[in-house]
Amino acid sequence: MAAEVREAEQIVNVSDSESGQSDFIETEIPGKSNNSLLVASDEFDDISYEELNNGALQAAPMGTINALVKRKVKRQHSIIESDGRQSTVSEDDIANDVENESSEISGDDTQDDNLVLESNLADLSLQESGSLPLEIPSPHLISSTNSETDYVNSIEWKQQKKHIFILSDSGKPIYSRHGSEDKLVTIMGVMQALVSFVADSDKDNLRSIVAGDHRFVFMTRDHLTFVGVTRGKESTQQMLLQLTYMYNQVISVLTLSTLTRIFKSHRNYDLRRTLSGAEKFFDNLLNLMDVEPGLLLSSVRCLPLDSAVRDNISQTIVQYAKVKDLVFALIIAHNQLVAVVRMKKYYLHPMDLHLILNLINASESFKAAESWTPICLPKFDAAGFLQAHVSYLDDECHTCLLLLSVDIEAFYVLSECKAKIQEKLKKYNALAAINNSLRRNSYSIQQCSINDLRHFLYKARSTSQYTSPELEAPYNTKEEQERLFGLYYYLHDRIHTSGRPLKILFHVGPYETLLGWVTPGFELFAVFGPLVTKITAIHAVNKLLRWIKKEEDRLFILSSVTF
Amino acid sequence: MSELNMKSLEAKVVVLGSQGVGKTSVVIRYVGGMFSKAVSPTIGASFFTYKLTLEQYRVKLQVWDTAGQERFRSMAPMYYRKANAAMLVYDITSLESFYDIKDWVKELKKNVDTPIVLCLLGNKSDLDSGRKVSKEDAEEYASSIDALFFETSALKNTGIEDAFLQVSKHLIHLYETVPNSGMGSLIAQQAPDMFVPNQGMVLSNRNQDSASPPQTSNCSC
Numbered sequence: 001m002a003a004e005v006r007e008a009e010q011i012v013n014v015s016d017s018e019s020g021q022s023d024f025i026e027t028e029i030p031g032k033s034n035n036s037l038l039v040a041s042d043e044f045d046d047i048s049y050e051e052l053n054n055g056a057l058q059a060a061p062m063g064t065i066n067a068l069v070k071r072k073v074k075r076q077h078s079i080i081e082s083d084g085r086q087s088t089v090s091e092d093d094i095a096n097d098v099e100n101e102s103s104e105i106s107g108d109d110t111q112d113d114n115l116v117l118e119s120n121l122a123d124l125s126l127q128e129s130g131s132l133p134l135e136i137p138s139p140h141l142i143s144s145t146n147s148e149t150d151y152v153n154s155i156e157w158k159q160q161k162k163h164i165f166i167l168s169d170s171g172k173p174i175y176s177r178h179g180s181e182d183k184l185v186t187i188m189g190v191m192q193a194l195v196s197f198v199a200d201s202d203k204d205n206l207r208s209i210v211a212g213d214h215r216f217v218f219m220t221r222d223h224l225t226f227v228g229v230t231r232g233k234e235s236t237q238q239m240l241l242q243l244t245y246m247y248n249q250v251i252s253v254l255t256l257s258t259l260t261r262i263f264k265s266h267r268n269y270d271l272r273r274t275l276s277g278a279e280k281f282f283d284n285l286l287n288l289m290d291v292e293p294g295l296l297l298s299s300v301r302c303l304p305l306d307s308a309v310r311d312n313i314s315q316t317i318v319q320y321a322k323v324k325d326l327v328f329a330l331i332i333a334h335n336q337l338v339a340v341v342r343m344k345k346y347y348l349h350p351m352d353l354h355l356i357l358n359l360i361n362a363s364e365s366f367k368a369a370e371s372w373t374p375i376c377l378p379k380f381d382a383a384g385f386l387q388a389h390v391s392y393l394d395d396e397c398h399t400c401l402l403l404l405s406v407d408i409e410a411f412y413v414l415s416e417c418k419a420k421i422q423e424k425l426k427k428y429n430a431l432a433a434i435n436n437s438l439r440r441n442s443y444s445i446q447q448c449s450i451n452d453l454r455h456f457l458y459k460a461r462s463t464s465q466y467t468s469p470e471l472e473a474p475y476n477t478k479e480e481q482e483r484l485f486g487l488y489y490y491l492h493d494r495i496h497t498s499g500r501p502l503k504i505l506f507h508v509g510p511y512e513t514l515l516g517w518v519t520p521g522f523e524l525f526a527v528f529g530p531l532v533t534k535i536t537a538i539h540a541v542n543k544l545l546r547w548i549k550k551e552e553d554r555l556f557i558l559s560s561v562t563f
Numbered sequence: 564m565s566e567l568n569m570k571s572l573e574a575k576v577v578v579l580g581s582q583g584v585g586k587t588s589v590v591i592r593y594v595g596g597m598f599s600k601a602v603s604p605t606i607g608a609s610f611f612t613y614k615l616t617l618e619q620y621r622v623k624l625q626v627w628d629t630a631g632q633e634r635f636r637s638m639a640p641m642y643y644r645k646a647n648a649a650m651l652v653y654d655i656t657s658l659e660s661f662y663d664i665k666d667w668v669k670e671l672k673k674n675v676d677t678p679i680v681l682c683l684l685g686n687k688s689d690l691d692s693g694r695k696v697s698k699e700d701a702e703e704y705a706s707s708i709d710a711l712f713f714e715t716s717a718l719k720n721t722g723i724e725d726a727f728l729q730v731s732k733h734l735i736h737l738y739e740t741v742p743n744s745g746m747g748s749l750i751a752q753q754a755p756d757m758f759v760p761n762q763g764m765v766l767s768n769r770n771q772d773s774a775s776p777p778q779t780s781n782c783s784c
Contacts, residue, residue, distance in 0.1 A: 277604055371608065415610070
């Protein structure tokens with residue numbers, strides 16, 4: 001039996017109206033494209049405990065990179081065959097390369113791999129037991145000097161709006177959003193006890209507990225337990241989505257193969273050692289979730305740009321980064337997508353893109369120089385790393401170029417590509433156009449000229465992109481923004497509730513009126529002033545859709561460019 | 564003897580060492596001529612280039628500043644492969660970071676089969692009051708592995724210029740004496756530089772007196 005306690009429905013004035021639907025004119029869907037660059041995903045609907053328990057979600061994509069690398073090896077061999085001058089030495093070299101690569105990348109274990117890995121792990125454990133117990137530096141350690149129990153009982157800690165914990169199967173603390181994990185050993189032990197008690201007694205899973213105004217949500221995946229505790233408006237499923245993002249972030253740093261390998265041989269392994277330095281990615285991702293609706297909507301926001309300029313940018317990338325083994329090339333500015341070019345047949349998943357945005361967002365070090373770093377994109381291939389060439393194109397470090405390849409030797413080639421792309425984009429004034437757009441801030445709600453419409457989120461489902469205006473008064477304080485997000489969480493949850501999904505929801509609250517509308521083509525969440533009637537709201541969203549349609553070339557990336 | 568047209572040399576230098584010893588600070592001090600107190604931990608590895616003129620050579624150093632975090636440890640071979648020089652950085656206030664150098668040296672000896680210039684750097688020499696690694700110990704260790712040795716401070720800008728200069732000199736020496744040293748245009752050179760049976764390269768410590776100071780031109784990408 002699932003230990004789930006549901007809070008009583010509090011909101012009145014909710015009319016789940018099917019009748020009003022005839023008033024909604026489904027115009028041509030704004031932002032729709034049959035030629036998408038991102039995976040069209042409704043990640044939220046896919047995430048549920050049933051799926052988790054069935055292992056459907058567990059079947060993470062593996063071997064994509066391997067397939068790409070294998071293709072490459074074939075190609076290289078054929079080059080060698082045709083080129084008689086190549087000695088056997090270099091062939092060995094390539095074979096070695098492949099072996100090295102597959103030791104990091106391969107999902108299917110060859111014997112050699114296992115040997116290498118085992119010896120690696122043996123090294124690891126030796127280091128751990130041999131050397132002095134290494135104090136894992138934690139940014140949280142500095143802030144608190146209280147003893148363990150004092151700390152957990154401190155008002156500051158208790159009053160945090162949201163806690164996220166990660167612990168291992170054996171109850172070892174790995175990460176805590178607030179406070180140092182070291183001080184939370186006891187409380188994490190309790191969590192582990194709860195999870196394993198339910199699991200042992202009934203072959204069941206602990207899902208969530210509601211206690212007072214706190215909601216505890218649990219997720220166990222691949223030897224890790226993720227626990228989210230919130231006082232906010234997030235539903236259990238929405239918390240589950242957030243925990244899934246945390247899980248993806250762990251995979252992105254380690255890869256699924258490494259994670260399972262570690263815990264297969266060392267159940268007691270302290271994962272903090274391997275994750276040290278990655279805490280800021282978790283912190284940053286959680287901060288991002290509080291301000292960026294794209295994570296909830298499994299979609300990304302594009303930087304508004306003239307479609308001609310955007311085409312120019314994509315074509316420049318295609319022209320100057322036509323390099324073997326380059327899977328994705330993307331330009332990002334302030335968490336917004338400027339352009340994406342992809343290899344034929346391969347698509348970027350919005351969840352992966354959020355991890356990329358998080359990587360760029362969380363690390364200042366990319367601003368110093370060109371970087372070459374491994375990153376695992378769990379939706380693309382959870383088993384291996386892609387290599388990312390990361391660089392900023394302008395001196396002010398607003399516009400970031402990422403080139404993701406499966407070839408670990410590609411740095412110098414990609415570095416040349418980057419130089420050419422940078423030169424051309426400067427020449428075409430594209431960088432200036434990007435900077436202009438950044439300076440102007442997205443757009444004001446007033447530009448839609450709809451009375452009493454305060455804010456909205458619009459997601460085009462086929463392209464996994466969303467658009468929304470700037471946050472303006474009354475949502476210009478942090479508290480009000482949080483409240484607005486709470487409203488969106490509520491609306492989103494009501495519409496997507498797994499038991500009884502709705503198409504349209506009109507909700508009158510004390511301070512604003514909400515309208516949510518979901519069709520196969522889009523999702524729209526609109527926030528109006530409190531006195532708006534249903535009829536007005538319906539007319540308003542129809543008008544809004546027409547406006548978005550008019551602006552779609554600027555707000556969305558509608559054409560998908562491939563190498 | 565000296566030709567009018569200069570010879571040019573391109574060498575790959577990898578910077579290794581534990582987390583937080585100041586690898587990035589050393590590199591940025593040398594390449595960018597500045598020091599920042601808030602250097603963010605490196606992700607993966609950062610790539611810098613530096614050009615200098617030395618003994619009729621235009622030397623272009625391709626500097627790989629690697630991440631010290633444990634999770635990037637398994638990626639290290641990717642960065643030190645085909646390196647012509649390795650800067651091994653430790654923190655003079657951390658014995659641990661000094662011991663870690665031994666692992667790096669072991670790993671390099673095992674995996675790099677081309678001749679490589681080693682240079683041991685004891686960074687943060689401005690923190691002399693908290694010193695845990697004596698200069699003598701480090702010097703002794705450096706000579707036992709045939710490495711150059713310098714104590715440096717990225718904050719005070721001491722020793723760094725000198726270290727890179729001496730490394731460059733040794734690279735030129737290597738280039739002139741070992742035919743297959745793997746230096747040259749690195750982009751063209753992809754495969755045929757393996758198996759140079761020269762491992763016992765003796766690099767004597769600072770037997771060269773100071774040559775003309777390098778005319779350095781700055782280039783960071």
